[in-house]
Amino acid sequence: MTSKGAQYSKVFRKAGIAWGKGNLDTAIAILQTGIALATEQGDVDMARLMQDDVERYQRIAQEGTSI
Numbered sequence: 001m002t003s004k005g006a007q008y009s010k011v012f013r014k015a016g017i018a019w020g021k022g023n024l025d026t027a028i029a030i031l032q033t034g035i036a037l038a039t040e041q042g043d044v045d046m047a048r049l050m051q052d053d054v055e056r057y058q059r060i061a062q063e064g065t066s067i
Contacts, residue, residue: 004041004043004046007037008034008037008038008043008046008050011030011031011033011034011037011050012034012050012053014030015027015028015030015031015034015053018030019057024057024061027057028054028057028058031050031051031053031054031057032050032054034046034050035047035050035051035054038050
């Protein structure tokens with residue numbers, strides 16, 4: 001079984017890679033999957049952190065700037 005920390009790290013890494021490749025929809029979808037995982041495991045703070053990233057990605061995309 002993979003630790004929660006490793007699972008969350010994988011979510012952030014995969015989302016970052018997708019964002020780096022310019023695939024915003026995939027990055028957001030990966031983070032939303034991570035939010036569901038964190039919520040399921042009762043990790044409210046981690047879910048909130050991932051939600052913050054989703055909102056940051058969306059804001060940056062709307063502004064048309066880079067991370």
